[in-house]
Every structure is written in C-alpha cells, then in structure tokens.
Amino acid sequence: MIKNYSKLLLSLVLVLCLAAPVASAKTTVKNDSAKNKSIHVQIVLFDGFDLLDALGPYEVFAAAGMYSGGAVTVELVSAEGKRSVPSGLNGPSLEAKAALDPHLPGMIVVPGASGKPAGNSEDSIPHVLRQTMKTRLPELLKQAFNDKDVTMVTVCGGTLLPAMEGLLKDRHAVTNHLGMPALGALGAIPVEARVVEDGPRFVSGGGVTSGIDTALYLVDRELGPRIANAVEKLFEYEKRGTVWRAEGNEPIDFQASPKAADVK
Amino acid sequence: MIKNYSKLLLSLVLVLCLAAPVASAKTTVKNDSAKNKSIHVQIVLFDGFDLLDALGPYEVFAAAGMYSGGAVTVELVSAEGKRSVPSGLNGPSLEAKAALDPHLPGMIVVPGASGKPAGNSEDSIPHVLRQTMKTRLPELLKQAFNDKDVTMVTVCGGTLLPAMEGLLKDRHAVTNHLGMPALGALGAIPVEARVVEDGPRFVSGGGVTSGIDTALYLVDRELGPRIANAVEKLFEYEKRGTVWRAEGNEPIDFQASPKAADVK
Numbered sequence: 001m002i003k004n005y006s007k008l009l010l011s012l013v014l015v016l017c018l019a020a021p022v023a024s025a026k027t028t029v030k031n032d033s034a035k036n037k038s039i040h041v042q043i044v045l046f047d048g049f050d051l052l053d054a055l056g057p058y059e060v061f062a063a064a065g066m067y068s069g070g071a072v073t074v075e076l077v078s079a080e081g082k083r084s085v086p087s088g089l090n091g092p093s094l095e096a097k098a099a100l101d102p103h104l105p106g107m108i109v110v111p112g113a114s115g116k117p118a119g120n121s122e123d124s125i126p127h128v129l130r131q132t133m134k135t136r137l138p139e140l141l142k143q144a145f146n147d148k149d150v151t152m153v154t155v156c157g158g159t160l161l162p163a164m165e166g167l168l169k170d171r172h173a174v175t176n177h178l179g180m181p182a183l184g185a186l187g188a189i190p191v192e193a194r195v196v197e198d199g200p201r202f203v204s205g206g207g208v209t210s211g212i213d214t215a216l217y218l219v220d221r222e223l224g225p226r227i228a229n230a231v232e233k234l235f236e237y238e239k240r241g242t243v244w245r246a247e248g249n250e251p252i253d254f255q256a257s258p259k260a261a262d263v264k
Numbered sequence: 265m266i267k268n269y270s271k272l273l274l275s276l277v278l279v280l281c282l283a284a285p286v287a288s289a290k291t292t293v294k295n296d297s298a299k300n301k302s303i304h305v306q307i308v309l310f311d312g313f314d315l316l317d318a319l320g321p322y323e324v325f326a327a328a329g330m331y332s333g334g335a336v337t338v339e340l341v342s343a344e345g346k347r348s349v350p351s352g353l354n355g356p357s358l359e360a361k362a363a364l365d366p367h368l369p370g371m372i373v374v375p376g377a378s379g380k381p382a383g384n385s386e387d388s389i390p391h392v393l394r395q396t397m398k399t400r401l402p403e404l405l406k407q408a409f410n411d412k413d414v415t416m417v418t419v420c421g422g423t424l425l426p427a428m429e430g431l432l433k434d435r436h437a438v439t440n441h442l443g444m445p446a447l448g449a450l451g452a453i454p455v456e457a458r459v460v461e462d463g464p465r466f467v468s469g470g471g472v473t474s475g476i477d478t479a480l481y482l483v484d485r486e487l488g489p490r491i492a493n494a495v496e497k498l499f500e501y502e503k504r505g506t507v508w509r510a511e512g513n514e515p516i517d518f519q520a521s522p523k524a525a526d527v528k
Binding site for chain 1: 314315316319320322323326330340353355356357358359378380381440441442458470471472473474476497498499500501
C-alpha cells in the first residue's frame with residue numbers, strides 16, 4: 001500500500017515538474033522597467049470585513065510575489081496593530097500581523113464589509129461600516145491618501161470608508177452596485193465599471209470578486225503583463241472589464257441628450 | 265463634523281434600504297421543492313491549504329444562507345478537530361471550529377494546496393499534498409465518499425487528495441490544469457471543464473476561482489436558481505462554464521478519429 005502511494009506520488013511529482021521548464025524559459029526575456037522593483041502591499045482588516053474582498057487581492061499579490069521571485073510582498077494589517085480580526089456574518093477571523101502604516105511606500109488595500117446588504121441590524125453592512133468609522137482607521141486612511149508614495153486601493157464597500165471620511169470628493173470611484181447611490185451622495189463620482197483608476201494613486205474595484213480584477217490590473221501595471229498572465233493561468237481566471245480612466249474620447253451619453261441618436 | 269457624518273450615514277442607510285424591498289418581493293413566489301430544506305457544508309482545512317479554494321465556496325454558501333434565511337449553514341473543519349490551520353506559502357491561518365464528521369449529512373468541500381506549482385521543496389504543492397496524505401484526512405475522505413448522505417466537493421488540487429487515496433478510480437473529475445496529467449495517472453478520468461459532476465454525490469472544480477462556480481452550481485441545484493442568482497449579483501460574478509456530466513449526446517472527438525471531419 002505504502003509502495004503504491006510512493007509510485008503514484010512519484011508520477012505526480014514528475015508530471016508537475018514537466019510543467020515548470022516552460023515557465024522558466026519565458027522568464028529569460030527581460031522586462032527592464034519592472035526589474036528590481038519591489039512592492040509592499042498592506043491589506044487592512046477591520047471587524048466585519050468581507051473575506052473575499054480581502055483575500056482575493058491577497059492571493060493575487062501573493063502569487064505575483066511567487067512568480068516574480070519576491071517582487072511583491074503582502075501582509076494583513078489592522079488600524080489597531082497585531083490582533084485577530086473577525087470577518088462579517090460571524091465568519092472566521094484572520095490574524096493582522098502588524099499595524100497599518102499609512103506612510104509605508106507601496107499599496108494599501110481596503111476591503112468592504114460583509115453582512116446584510118440593507119437595514120440597520122448589527123449584522124448589516126451599514127452598521128459595520130458605521131462602527132468602523134469610529135475606529136482609528138479613517139484618520140489613517142486620510143494620512144495614506146495624502147502620502148504620494150502610497151497607492152490606495154479600495155474594493156467593494158471598502159470604497160465607502162474613505163468616502164464617508166470625505167476623502168473622495170469629486171473623485172471617480174466604484175463600489176458594490178448596491179452602494180453606488182450612497183457613493184454619489186458622499187461626494188464621489190460613481191463610475192459603472194469593474195475597476196476604476198481615478199489616478200495612479202487611487203484605484204477602486206466594484207463588488208466582491210472585482211477585487212481579483214483590481215489586483216490583476218495592478219500587478220500588470222507594476223510588474224508587467226507576463227506576471228499577471230501567469231497568475232491568471234494558475235487561478236484559471238481572466239481579468240474582466242476595461243479599467244476605466246478619464247482619458248481618451250468620451251462616449252456620447254444618449255440618455256442625457258436623447259436627440260444625440262438622431263445626429264449624423 | 266460629527267453632525268456631517270450622521271447626515272451622510274443616514275443617506276447611506278436610506279439608500280441601501282431602498283434596495284431591500286425589491287429582493288423581498290421576489291421571495292413571495294414559492295419554490296416548494298427547496299422549501300424547508302437545510303444543507304450543512306463542512307469545508308476541510310489542512311496545513312498548506314489554498315485560501316481562495318476554501319473561502320470562495322465558503323462565502324458563496326454563507327451568502328446563500330443569508331439570502332435563504334438559513335437554509336445553508338457552513339463551517340470550517342479539520343481532520344484533527346478544532347485548531348488554527350495555516351494556509352500555504354506562509355499565508356494567514358484560519359480557525360477550524362470542529363472535527364470533520366464524514367457521516368454528517370450534507371456537503372464536504374476539499375480545497376487544494378497553495379504553493380509552488382512544481383518541484384519538491386517544502387513550499388511546493390506536491391510536498392504539501394504528500395504531507396496531507398500522512399494525516400487522518402484520507403481515511404475520513406474514504407468514509408465520506410462511501411456515505412450516501414454526503415455530497416463530496418473538491419476544488420483545484422483538492423481533487424488530487426481523494427485521487428491519491430484511490431477513491432476516484434474511473435470517476436470523472438477535474439483539478440487545476442497543472443494537475444490534470446497526475447489526476448489521470450491516479451486512475452480518474454480527467455475532464456476539461458470548469459465544473460464536473462460525476463454523479464449527484466461527487467462534484468469537482470478546476471483551478472482556484474472555479475470553486476466559486478462549483479459552489480454557485482450546488483446552490484442552484486439544491487436551493488434553486490433564484491438564490492444562486494442573488495449571490496451572483498451580490499458578488500458581481502456570473503457562473504462560468506457548462507457543468508459537465510456524462511449525459512446527452514457525446515461530441516465527436518476529431519483528434520481521436522481525424523477522418524471524422526470528412527464524414528457527412
């Protein structure tokens with residue numbers, strides 16, 4: 001029986017080994033702009049955070065680190081420092097390893113909350129976000145938004161936190177579709193896209209799984225398309241949606257000017 | 265300043281509340297077959313497990329539980345019982361709340377490992393899987409596969425664990441594309457699809473993000489399409505790929521019989 005396992009495992013190892021040289025061969029082509037670049041990503045946990053909002057980007061950045069030989073490092077942090085942080089809807093906790101440093105060069109990812117999408121109960125998203133606004137996090141986010149060495153990344157309801165702090169006035173952003181009216185009411189300019197790049201230093205993603213697309217875009221932007229593509233293949237995922245930026249031609253808004261459709 | 269927050273928060277809450285009645289109205293249409301049905305899902309953690317493999321399905325089932333008023337419950341378990349289980353590549357730990365019960369009616373989800381996709385180092389996937397085969401997990405999986413009240417669900421490299429135990433002989437299954445040759449070598453019939461249903465009691469998913477599609481399919485199958493659709497909308501995700509089953513017409517294999525293309 002043991003012998004049988006060994007054989008099977010050997011074939012498994014051999015088969016997996018065959019896959020490696022293909023990837024290695026490709027890395028001999030140099031990407032000078034990205035070479036020696038190193039990016040640190042802090043992912044911010046708070047009580048009631050959404051698991052996938054946080055861990056989708058976490059795993060994309062971790063895999064990008066693996067494929068780039070360590071050009072990306074990623075850690076879980078919290079406003080309060082090292083502690084166990086419970087996710088929403090009585091979900092599992094994750095250990096924040098350090099305090100969020102708003103001035104550490106790199107990226108800061110803010111996930112949304114998980115909970116009932118409406119209402120005012122303790123397990124509702126509005127309640128969780130309101131509680132989070134009472135912590136040190138909003139002040140730290142403010143410092144980070146003002147630091148030119150930091151790229152701010154928000155996912156899903158995570159976009160509402162800086163918006164509630166007044167940091168997104170007149171800035172283009174996206175959040176979960178359920179939160180889009182609130183995002184507009186808070187002074188931001190809501191854009192219906194899966195990923196929105198307001199500028200190089202502020203990128204937001206829509207609902208939950210958009211965090212994967214957001215992180216893949218940032219890996220592409222910072223380390224190039226070959227690393228992003230390697231992560232996509234490993235995860236059997238393809239980045240979805242055009243990353244919206246206020247650039248290039250602007251499409252005619254047919255709803256705003258109904259007569260536009262008749263113009264030649 | 266405080267007053268300002270209260271106003272913004274009030275508008276946020278109001279806006280989110282507006283979204284709720286639409287969903288409630290829909291639930292008045294009855295789905296008798298799914299009514300009063302309750303499904304318990306155990307998600308199995310082991311040292312070196314992949315975060316997204318485990319938490320993609322976790323979050324889909326948790327949201328399905330939320331939208332169905334508790335018709336789905338989900339918990340993290342381990343072969344060894346309640347303990348903190350480290351994910352792969354030095355990732356964060358998750359707390360398993362209980363011991364895996366292979367005879368508990370419902371579903372058991374087995375995620376894959378995260379690590380280097382090839383080689384034999386301590387942080388390689390083959391090594392992590394080999395270590396896992398030395399634990400109690402394979403024996404528990406065997407009992408679960410033999411229990412008619414249990415539906416087995418494997419994601420990504422998680423399909424290789426029962427395969428290595430010899431439980432997938434001649435059964436249709438999928439794993440991460442990197443592991444497909446190994447899956448075949450272990451006696452299973454590898455099928456290139458995102459989700460493969462060998463029978464009602466064994467469903468497997470491909471690489472990492474396929475776990476989300478696998479869980480959405482099972483929510484649809486067990487609780488109906490309206491709950492699955494609600495989860496999709498919340499997560500801003502659409503289930504991808506036809507769920508493969510050995511049913512209906514079989515497509516002509518043009519590679520196996522090159523002359524088939526010329527047959528009228």
